[in-house]
Amino acid sequence: DPEQIVALLNRYFAAIEPVIRDERGIINKFGGDSVLAVFGAPVASEGHAAAAVRAAIAMRAALAIFNEGEIARGAPALRIGIGVHTGEVVAGTVGSPNRMEFTVIGDVVNVASRVEGLCKQFGTDLLITAEVEQEVCDLFDVRAMAPVSVQGKSQPLSVFEVIGPLADRDADSAEEP
Numbered sequence: 001d002p003e004q005i006v007a008l009l010n011r012y013f014a015a016i017e018p019v020i021r022d023e024r025g026i027i028n029k030f031g032g033d034s035v036l037a038v039f040g041a042p043v044a045s046e047g048h049a050a051a052a053v054r055a056a057i058a059m060r061a062a063l064a065i066f067n068e069g070e071i072a073r074g075a076p077a078l079r080i081g082i083g084v085h086t087g088e089v090v091a092g093t094v095g096s097p098n099r100m101e102f103t104v105i106g107d108v109v110n111v112a113s114r115v116e117g118l119c120k121q122f123g124t125d126l127l128i129t130a131e132v133e134q135e136v137c138d139l140f141d142v143r144a145m146a147p148v149s150v151q152g153k154s155q156p157l158s159v160f161e162v163i164g165p166l167a168d169r170d171a172d173s174a175e176e177p
Contacts, residue, residue: 009033010072012078015066019058023051028104033115036103041091049086049135053162056082056126081119084128085112086135107152112152115159121148121159130158141166 040048067077087108147156
């Protein structure tokens with residue numbers, strides 16, 4: 001039922017928007033059942049890649065809570081895929097005199113979308129590119145995935161599954177005898 005789908009998406013978007021905003025991200029656009037969130041634009045910010053990964057991890061937690069409510073309503077749980085990439089984009093307001101909107105344009109946006117699409121293939125919910133991994137390697141526990149070819153790229157892409165913050169792994173190992 002279209003009305004139920006729209007209501008479901010609105011509830012989901014309301015659940016994840018605050019965690020994106022909490023990490024200084026902005027939702028650039030909603031596209032059907034997807035969200036394009038931007039970190040470090042329109043004003044460049046130090047640590048934007050780490051903020052994006054923290055927001056993605058928080059989205060996992062928000063989704064778990066959201067799904068509890070959906071299951072209680074008799075609805076199925078949702079699954080998500082998140083792709084994070086970093087690099088230079090063109091950021092600005094585009095449109096016509098009657099309708100303007102802020103947007104980001106560039107290969108970085110396309111790669112992030114391709115990486116998000118790889119989540120199903122790898123059976124995970126959060127993948128980052130090598131460029132992001134280089135910026136956040138001391139903050140997050142990651143697992144290298146097999147390099148993969150994606151549309152629009154001549155060389156295979158190196159991607160990493162994000163397990164969680166390194167502190168979580170350190171805390172778990174500290175409890176072991």
